[in-house]
Amino acid sequence: MLRLPAFELARPQTVEEAVALVAEHGEAAAVLGGGTDLLPNMKHGLVTPRVVVSLASIPELDALAVAEDGTLVIGATCPLAVLASDERVVAGWPALAQAAGLVASPQLRNSGTLGGNVMLDTRCRWINQTHFWRKSLGFCLKKDGSECHVVAGGSRCVAAASNDSAPALMSLGAVGVFAGPGGRRELPLESLWTTDGIRNKRTDPGELLVEVRVPATADGHRGAYGKLRDRGSIDFPLLGCAVRLELDETGAVGGADVVLVALQARPARLRRCGEQLGGTTPGKADFTAAAAAVAEAARRQARPLANVPGDPDYRHAMVPVLVRRTLEAAGGGGGPVHPL
Amino acid sequence: MSARDVHGVEPPWGDAFSVIGKPHRKVDGLAKATGQALYADDLTLPGMLHAKTLRSPHAHARIVSVDTSRAEALEGVHGVITGADLPTPYGVIPWTPDEHALAVDRVRFVGDEVAAVAAVDEDTALAALELIDVTYEPLHAFLDPHEAAERGEPAIHPARKKGNVSKHVELEFGDVEAALADADVVVEGDYFFHGTTHAPIEPHCALARYSADGLLTVWSSTQITHYVHRTLSAVLGLPAPRIRVVQPCLGGAFGGKSDPFSFELCAAKLAMLTGRPVKMLWTREEVFYAHRGRHPMHMHYRTGADASGRLRGVDARILIDGGAYSSFGLVTTYYSGQLLTGPYDFPSYRFDSTRVFTNKPPCGPKRGHGSVQPRFAFEVQLDELAERVGLDGIEIRRVNFQGSDTATVNGQRITSNGFAECLDAVERASGWKDRHGKLPLGRGLGVAGSMYITGTNYPVYPNEMPQAGIQLKVDRSGLVTCFTGGNDIGQGSNSVVAYLVAEELGMDHRDVRVVAADTDLCPVDLGAYSSRVTFMVGNAAIDAARKLRGAIVGAVAGEWAVPAERVRMVGGAVLDLGDPERALTTAEAFQLAEARLDTLGSTGSYNTPPLGGDYRGGSIGASPAYSFTAHVVEAEVDVETGRITVSDAWIAHDCGRALNPMLVAGQMEGSAYMGMAEALLEHHEVNRFGLHAGPSLLDYRIPTSVDTPELHALIVESLDPEGPYGAKEAGEGPLHPAIPAISNAVFDAVGIRLRHLPFTPAKVLAALAERAPSAAGSGS
Ligand SMILES: Cc1cc2nc3c(=O)[nH]c(=O)nc-3n(C[C@H](O)[C@H](O)[C@H](O)COP(=O)(O)OP(=O)(O)OC[C@H]3O[C@@H](n4cnc5c(N)ncnc54)[C@H](O)[C@@H]3O)c2cc1C
Numbered sequence A: 001m002l003r004l005p006a007f008e009l010a011r012p013q014t015v016e017e018a019v020a021l022v023a024e025h026g027e028a029a030a031v032l033g034g035g036t037d038l039l040p041n042m043k044h045g046l047v048t049p050r051v052v053v054s055l056a057s058i059p060e061l062d063a064l065a066v067a068e069d070g071t072l073v074i075g076a077t078c079p080l081a082v083l084a085s086d087e088r089v090v091a092g093w094p095a096l097a098q099a100a101g102l103v104a105s106p107q108l109r110n111s112g113t114l115g116g117n118v119m120l121d122t123r124c125r126w127i128n129q130t131h132f133w134r135k136s137l138g139f140c141l142k143k144d145g146s147e148c149h150v151v152a153g154g155s156r157c158v159a160a161a162s163n164d165s166a167p168a169l170m171s172l173g174a175v176g177v178f179a180g181p182g183g184r185r186e187l188p189l190e191s192l193w194t195t196d197g198i199r200n201k202r203t204d205p206g207e208l209l210v211e212v213r214v215p216a217t218a219d220g221h222r223g224a225y226g227k228l229r230d231r232g233s234i235d236f237p238l239l240g241c242a243v244r245l246e247l248d249e250t251g252a253v254g255g256a257d258v259v260l261v262a263l264q265a266r267p268a269r270l271r272r273c274g275e276q277l278g279g280t281t282p283g284k285a286d287f288t289a290a291a292a293a294v295a296e297a298a299r300r301q302a303r304p305l306a307n308v309p310g311d312p313d314y315r316h317a318m319v320p321v322l323v324r325r326t327l328e329a330a331g332g333g334g335g336p337v338h339p340l
Numbered sequence B: 001m002s003a004r005d006v007h008g009v010e011p012p013w014g015d016a017f018s019v020i021g022k023p024h025r026k027v028d029g030l031a032k033a034t035g036q037a038l039y040a041d042d043l044t045l046p047g048m049l050h051a052k053t054l055r056s057p058h059a060h061a062r063i064v065s066v067d068t069s070r071a072e073a074l075e076g077v078h079g080v081i082t083g084a085d086l087p088t089p090y091g092v093i094p095w096t097p098d099e100h101a102l103a104v105d106r107v108r109f110v111g112d113e114v115a116a117v118a119a120v121d122e123d124t125a126l127a128a129l130e131l132i133d134v135t136y137e138p139l140h141a142f143l144d145p146h147e148a149a150e151r152g153e154p155a156i157h158p159a160r161k162k163g164n165v166s167k168h169v170e171l172e173f174g175d176v177e178a179a180l181a182d183a184d185v186v187v188e189g190d191y192f193f194h195g196t197t198h199a200p201i202e203p204h205c206a207l208a209r210y211s212a213d214g215l216l217t218v219w220s221s222t223q224i225t226h227y228v229h230r231t232l233s234a235v236l237g238l239p240a241p242r243i244r245v246v247q248p249c250l251g252g253a254f255g256g257k258s259d260p261f262s263f264e265l266c267a268a269k270l271a272m273l274t275g276r277p278v279k280m281l282w283t284r285e286e287v288f289y290a291h292r293g294r295h296p297m298h299m300h301y302r303t304g305a306d307a308s309g310r311l312r313g314v315d316a317r318i319l320i321d322g323g324a325y326s327s328f329g330l331v332t333t334y335y336s337g338q339l340l341t342g343p344y345d346f347p348s349y350r351f352d353s354t355r356v357f358t359n360k361p362p363c364g365p366k367r368g369h370g371s372v373q374p375r376f377a378f379e380v381q382l383d384e385l386a387e388r389v390g391l392d393g394i395e396i397r398r399v400n401f402q403g404s405d406t407a408t409v410n411g412q413r414i415t416s417n418g419f420a421e422c423l424d425a426v427e428r429a430s431g432w433k434d435r436h437g438k439l440p441l442g443r444g445l446g447v448a449g450s451m452y453i454t455g456t457n458y459p460v461y462p463n464e465m466p467q468a469g470i471q472l473k474v475d476r477s478g479l480v481t482c483f484t485g486g487n488d489i490g491q492g493s494n495s496v497v498a499y500l501v502a503e504e505l506g507m508d509h510r511d512v513r514v515v516a517a518d519t520d521l522c523p524v525d526l527g528a529y530s531s532r533v534t535f536m537v538g539n540a541a542i543d544a545a546r547k548l549r550g551a552i553v554g555a556v557a558g559e560w561a562v563p564a565e566r567v568r569m570v571g572g573a574v575l576d577l578g579d580p581e582r583a584l585t586t587a588e589a590f591q592l593a594e595a596r597l598d599t600l601g602s603t604g605s606y607n608t609p610p611l612g613g614d615y616r617g618g619s620i621g622a623s624p625a626y627s628f629t630a631h632v633v634e635a636e637v638d639v640e641t642g643r644i645t646v647s648d649a650w651i652a653h654d655c656g657r658a659l660n661p662m663l664v665a666g667q668m669e670g671s672a673y674m675g676m677a678e679a680l681l682e683h684h685e686v687n688r689f690g691l692h693a694g695p696s697l698l699d700y701r702i703p704t705s706v707d708t709p710e711l712h713a714l715i716v717e718s719l720d721p722e723g724p725y726g727a728k729e730a731g732e733g734p735l736h737p738a739i740p741a742i743s744n745a746v747f748d749a750v751g752i753r754l755r756h757l758p759f760t761p762a763k764v765l766a767a768l769a770e771r772a773p774s775a776a777g778s779g780s
């Protein structure tokens, strides 16, 4: 077995204690949710914390509640399995429930938390490997090296955001509540992720995600998640697609949003899909035609790279198929689209 | 072969079997399910050290220097060894000893072993590896087998003086060119089999102890204890009687634990140097580097037939990518041609197979060794031929069926052959007649057939001794203990021994214990490969049990003063057939016999009859019996995504007598699963740096339960005259047709021929796109 390097485990009882511990140890600290990403990365030598600050003993953090105004409030350590099967989430925020339910495998969803999924590190076939393996090819830009193996001569890391919940949360206008030494602040997740594959988050490493707030949805809300991967379980997305539709009283599309993941470091929102879909009615020919047009636009906008495993040309060919099928699923009140 | 080797297909006591043919659970089933079973890594000894291996970061390089002084100086380090400490080359095939426990002057793939450290714990050993200074001079790395075939310099094994060719075999039976010239139809094509690996759940592990009086004991996760024993002796320079090799419970092997490996030799050497027990456990990544998996093969086939679909000639040219070492490669090269000549009659046949070295993890034997790849190519080509002559896929296989009690074109003896029944079974169960060619677009059925060996009479190293030996010991309590060199690797061979001995002695099989794969305690068996254990160890077990039964029956008959024919052992008792009042328990009979005769026990063995064609290599692939299989699979193709989904696989397998139908069905299902995995998902891929593309169970995509189709095991029992009660094999044969049957089903579904593995969605889309213009052109 790969060895987990030695570290000190801290088990703070409150968010403030946790923030203080992270501030005290700075770069030597790492935050532990379920550990399903942090621990493999430690085994691979990608992160080398001296102190691991576990959030497991902070009782308030695993709450899952619907506030009076209808906002869904998800504590950072709420397990993905709980989120995926909660009836309120399934009914009111279907794309999120579906995305959470397609992360990894059943065991990993029991341990893995929503906070860890939001804060997941970017992934690349050249980086998520052992130290020996990475050393054999001279490392890469993201850690210990100076070259990128995806983009020859590239000076930026283009490792991919691979968290299934990210596009769903973005499409739903979710906001993260972060706690740092200076107190708490809200940040729309929309602007959390950046295009830098080395660290694709705009927050300070000393800030903890405390909860995620997802605005209430209306009766006409429809959502779905679609995921391309090789197997029916376990695998990270080779492409992910979250769809949001808001239907008016006549059943026509009033607003729409489509967000893709597993392309580059930042989940990508499709441009102008609201305009194309607006006024069409799911189940009718105009919606089908508009979905096909959005899919074609997605094909032009998205450019999969050889960062995550698999053939990037094939992933590119699947962009329009995934977008169209996920739109159809959302329109019909169905989903998830998996296997594609 | 002598009388001791053949025991007939009938129940030993005349009428019905009492243990055989029933779905008993494995003797170690509950221990495994409850976590009580002890695997190599579960064993610990007082004072035990942990060892780790330094591996080459280069695909091909000369070692200029190795300096271990900094590692040796690290606190907690007890021993450091390099190639200089174990300079004797070895290899599982005695003719090709091209491996070293640790590289001597050259590394040949990324992951090749360079040095090993024993320390107080794994972390210290790993830290010490970082302190070993190795200077390499990189050499040109061969990643493409075609290049290796054409270019001999730099030679990966300079001592062999044959460029980079590892083995070349060319054999012709009959006049193939004339047959093809005469044929009404000839189909010609290129086929490619990618590499795949075994991926057993248990990573390789060894624990070695060197006692004060100079006895070396090695517990190893091996599937061939005997060859590890021989290799340890040769490489360590220790007399074999001073070495004991034990195989603990094994967590899967599939051929990947057949070679003697560096971890066994290094753990042993380090134990000898340090005087302390040493354990070496590989990581998953290291298992991928050790590999010995399925060889990639580039295959060109030409098959000719007459207008009625009867085969006239088959011509094969195969380039085999061997990776860095020979391993079993000599046998692989022969198997790539020798094992294709059934279940169909080939009037003429030629194969020209070349195995080359490349700077990649070494290939070796994986379930269906050397024959899964050619079988894929041929069974797809046979379907193409069927299409050309206007025959149904099942019909063309019936037309060419070779029958039983016959000989193949390359001189192999065929005895029992239930292939025709296999075809009938899959045809019926799949609803083939009503559904093949008639399902909606995107859904199809495909068929394929195969044959496989049940062990061979090639004993790897030349010797006249039996291939399998067994010893039975009787306890007064009513217990019989069987000592067998056979390796139970999860296939259930220990269970089979218990069932056979219990049947012969009319006992409850739970009163038969099996001690296996311990060189101090057990007579030699050549190990778990080539599907030989049930057949060979099984025959040896019957041989030994019959001798013991004769002694016990004789003693009881003497005591009762009745003829021996009147004494019957059944249901845990010994009865007098002439007097229903007279009976003994098994234990009483044992005690009586021990009192009248001597301490009770017996030995038994098995050896193959003379077999094989009268030409060089004619005995490689010569088996005392062959198993036969037919598959029909149902597949769905999403023409937009290219994804193939197999919904059902009907697997009919002629295993001879099913000694335990539950174990047979398990092997059939596991085989079909593994074949499907290789067809659709798994790929042992080496990237442009010569590095394994993803040596982990995340990146190497093994199908999960949700990716697995419904598997329908249809057991066909053609009783083999030489098998134990007529049994043959079930562990490897049933894998073969899985892969071509999927390709053939895809053709039925969407009209494309997949000739290159793996069948990724991208390849499906490309083939669909290629077909589209011609389909449009034909006006359909
Ligand atoms: C085999 C395998 C397959 C997987 N497949 C998928 C997949 O298909 N889709 C997918 O999205 N993920 C997948 N994952 C990744 C992972 O399991 C999930 O993303 C999971 O949600 C991570 O949550 P966690 O609580 O375990 O995170 P952790 O491992 O605990 O943390 C992940 C990262 O977030 C940081 N972090 C955690 N909590 C906080 C917080 N509250 N505030 C600030 N930083 C925090 C950690 O420091 C770490 O950097 C897979 C993992 C494995 C091992």
Ligand code: SF4
Binding pocket: A123, A124, A125, A126, A127, A140, A141, A142, A143, A147, A148, A149, A150, A151, A156, A157, A158, A159, A197, A307
């Ligand atoms: S994209 Fe991949 S290879 Fe390139 S720098 Fe980032 S992690 Fe490394």
